[in-house]
Amino acid sequence: MKKLVIFGVGLIGGSVALALKQARFTSHIVGVGRTKSSLDEALTLGVIDSAETDIAKALDGADLILIAAPVAQTTAILQSIKPHLNKQTVITDAGSTKGDVLAAAHTVLGAQFNRFVGGHPIAGAEKSGVSAAKVDLFIGKNVVLTPTTETNMDAIASVTQLWQACGAIVSEMPAENHDGIFAAVSHLPHLLAFALVDDIAARPNAAQLFSFAASGFRDFTRIAGSHPEMWRDISLANRAALLNELSAYQLELNQLKQLIENEDGAGLQALFERASVARNNWANSKTR
């Protein structure tokens, strides 16, 4: 590939750039961003080859465009690139939700929607910004692509190769399946952690409560330190699946509450055993 344009050179966009440079996958990487200071930082760190504020210049001769900005900016970015797209340019994104992104791309890109491949790299992101970018962020990590029946096969192949060059394991599924899966295993836990900390922080004795919180609390709430704007966008973008997950979880909590109210020791132990066995099996399978 000759020219890659990255919108949003933060943790994700910056790490892609570093990995592709190391793999010699691209000859030139252009960064486009909201703020000049972060682009300057990306240039200084050697993450990108050039920074551009003029979209026409940035896209001239571009083989692939990666949108790695916050999800809520996707529509505006697609609108800004639409007039300058070449016929062969492939477009992909790195957003945590896919149904909303595909809908936006379909609306904005029209006939060129077949060159858009939705993507989601599953890589930890509690730190943000280009200074947190790492060349090995995606090694061994899952990347899910969500092509539709309309998507051009060469476009899918280009995006697959990009992520494989970063060391990732690429799979494909419909956007709806993706959003359902991540509502359960990522978006719901984030909301539960935010909710617990907010619940405790609002109390008159919050300082005393926090002073006795220990390592279990630390790990459980780590994801409550995540980026508020990003999680606002995800919560809204994946609204339907997330509301389903919250409802299912509330039923589970009601069941647990009932077991405690009934002083049902056997029922509690059975629930805790199912959970601990499943959790430890999962953790062991991941370290293999």
Add this chain to the structure above:
Amino acid sequence: MKKLVIFGVGLIGGSVALALKQARFTSHIVGVGRTKSSLDEALTLGVIDSAETDIAKALDGADLILIAAPVAQTTAILQSIKPHLNKQTVITDAGSTKGDVLAAAHTVLGAQFNRFVGGHPIAGAEKSGVSAAKVDLFIGKNVVLTPTTETNMDAIASVTQLWQACGAIVSEMPAENHDGIFAAVSHLPHLLAFALVDDIAARPNAAQLFSFAASGFRDFTRIAGSHPEMWRDISLANRAALLNELSAYQLELNQLKQLIENEDGAGLQALFERASVARNNWANSKTR
């Protein structure tokens, strides 16, 4: 102190023994346990000086008794030691709940309840058993004692010195306050993590869901790998405070759900910001 008797030589009891030996706080440590094999292991590892199945012999000349067995066994252990107690022997425990333990001690010990000091070391315990015991487990960790107005001052001093010799920071509060605090910052998060894993593991597509779970899920659910029997006992022992916490949390979840249903981006961002600021402030204060 001359002679310490430990009921339950597992992670907690074993780590106390190792720390007190290093501090030369005791001249002799006797282990008493449910199973001969774990006592033999404790002897082999040099954690205890002798193992005893005869309670009368174990308690002969004992200065302090530490009950570090699962909370549900506390009453049976107190009943077994009652006939063999010397007048000067101090008794303490290491259970995660205190109201139930004080009630049991009051009932069983009668006039000697004034020599009982409830205690709770706040130290991570996802591993269990004497093989996981560590000499430095309590260094810099909080230990909460829950004396009553009846408790003998010398007994409180002895137990305080024991934990300080292990490197812990000792504080005192009423049992009811203790149980309320730990319901919020420890017991509730454990139940929430168990509930999430149980919710996901029960689904037809559980294997697919787990295959896409990543580092956020790993940290959030670490405490769902905890000991089922121990958490059954804690859930029942701290029932009232935990039901209050579950109800408060359900209100918080309803509020969050409402914000998503209303597509209230500003409200969601405000909640996530409150939580992330509180969480990160807490984490920073803990590493100082």
